[in-house]
Amino acid sequence: MAGVYVKDISGMNFGTMTIEAVTGGLRVQGQPDIWIFRQNGYFSYPGTGPDSQRVQFKFQSVAGRSVISVRYEGEEFLYMERYEQGNLPAAWTARQGAYAAVNINPGSALWPGTNTMTLEVGADGLLRLKGTLRGDIPIKPLTDTLAITGGIGRNKGESVRVVTVAGEEEIEFWGFRYRRTLRTANTFEGGTLFQTTGAGGSGTFNVLALNGNWRQMGRQYGALLKTQMGEFYDLAAAYLAASQGSTAEDLRLLGQFGYNLQFPYARQLIDGMAETSGMSNEKQRSVAALMGGLFGCSSMNAWGDYTGGGRWSSAGTGTRREVPSLGSAGS
């Protein structure tokens, strides 16, 4: 009886919950008391009063599926179904990551919010579509390109298909089609350069993931973003020359000044960057010292009662980052 089950969580949301055997009965995740076994073959909350068995639960097999029914005021309803993940094909685990819908307008009435979801294997080993319109739902792969949502009932047991559109995989369920929000663009010595996909509307951003000691991360950084760093330096140098009359020597001196103020780990990072970026140490230090500056940012945090769920939800910032300046500058 102990195991993972799929049940309605709240409203039309559904997800997984666990039942574990404990002394005297079963501990059901999220419920205030244990279930104990009764002589009529049902489980109920402990106690001897008239209300203690008002709600009763029964484990049974229906058409070959292991379910729990709930008996309430003389009627019996389907409550939850036992969920077995089974083997996870490598094709599905490789798809872990963030996705955004591409076949509806983000934030439209069909989806009250940004239509995104994350495919993830959790610490419990279950594959889920997280953050969907119906919560964090488990899915069970049937083939490398087909899975079904867990459980029995509305929105459950439905297909989750992988389709290929313009040479790229997309995940389709409930009429929505999702594309990855990060694509791998390049790798170097343990570091990976990703790019967002433009699923938010149009332009994309680089997302650089570095791993190792600070010099190793610097080498990855320098190799994977050498082009972008060069473009940034050229734009900044041109701007600073035009607006402040700054010369290449000014940039070099300020780069060295900033380098001297950096913590030792950051200096190791910058040194590593110069090993693979093709820049001189002096130029690399100048790039490292460039930062967005000037003025006009706003920020807001909302949590608890303001988010509706009591849980931390979001922090936001509307920020203005002017063209780069050298040295310390807030926005």
Next chain:
Amino acid sequence: MVYNPPSPQNSVVDINYAGSISLQTGMNSKGIFLDLQNGQMSDPLTYADRTPAEFRLFSFLLDSSNARELDASFRSVSPSMGLIINTAVESRLDFATSASVYEWATYGVKQRTASGLLASANHYIDPAWTGLPAIPDGLAGGFSKERLANLLARGAQYKGAIDTARMMQIFDTTIPNGGPTFPDDSPLETYYQIVAAPGDSTLWLKARGYSGWEKMALKPLFLR
């Protein structure tokens, strides 16, 4: 840029220009998010010989795993210029949720807290400060008072329903329409915007005129 240094330092994401080694907006793998605002209208002093605050903020995220450690960091050093730092913490260690605004002057720090909503722009408002310069209305004050008032009004308006999508909507709203964002025809411009869910290691980045809200789910990239 997502950094995964050797333990015991945390994984940190720094939203920044390619090659710049500093941090104005970032988040770590322990659920701490922070965002920097200029506070020079309230504290115009600068100290070129001090370690830039942007270097320190990077270290704060590398080394802080909960609100208490972050708070100790802000109280241990003074910045090189007047700043305002919004911080948000959903600790993965103790599941504590909190947020603070640090009005971080070159000569001291005040911590603002609240129950559910905090906002800041470019001036200090903690009542414990004395002798602060007056902040002009409108453009002369960078619309700082107007932006702050708009954010607090939107927070009150949407109380109980502020999720990340609502946060994006709020930050897509221009100042004349009740939001914090400079309109396209303004002498001041909004360049980029960020919404973060630190407990989920997820953020959205938008560069106005270039992109929509691009989602970055960083949990798989945070290795520490």
